[in-house]
């Protein structure tokens with residue numbers, strides 16, 4: 005209970021912050037991406053990636069695929085320690101789709117170049133209704149922990 009309510013408070017804070025810098029207000033989904041990063045992986049050709057997709061609009065959308073010139077990208081959820089590949093994830097209206105360590109994550113496979121700290125990996129997010137969004141994901145240290153805003 006406590007953990008859940010803390011998480012919600014953090015998400016709400018982040019959403020308000022982002023809503024403040026976007027136009028918003030229309031009836032379509034208004035998507036923006038924040039906090040994207042890839043922890044420098046131990047493996048040469050596999051890596052995990054995290055980001056937050058915020059929707060300031062009043063329509064829900066769905067992330068349907070993630071692509072990259074650098075290799076294969078799949079979307080995974082984590083449920084009770086076991087991860088599962090999924091083909092789409094919801095982006096709720098006035099809400100967020102959060103990829104973070106221990107939960108939803110992007111999985112990179114068959115990478116052409118090993119992600120090294122300081123580099124970026126460019127991915128393209130594809131949605132059910134919104135236009136694709138290109139994200140440059142910076143590679144951080146293996147132990148990097150993002151600030152959650154509180």
Ligand SMILES: [Cu+2]
Nearest residue numbers: 080087109111
């Ligand atoms: Cu995974």
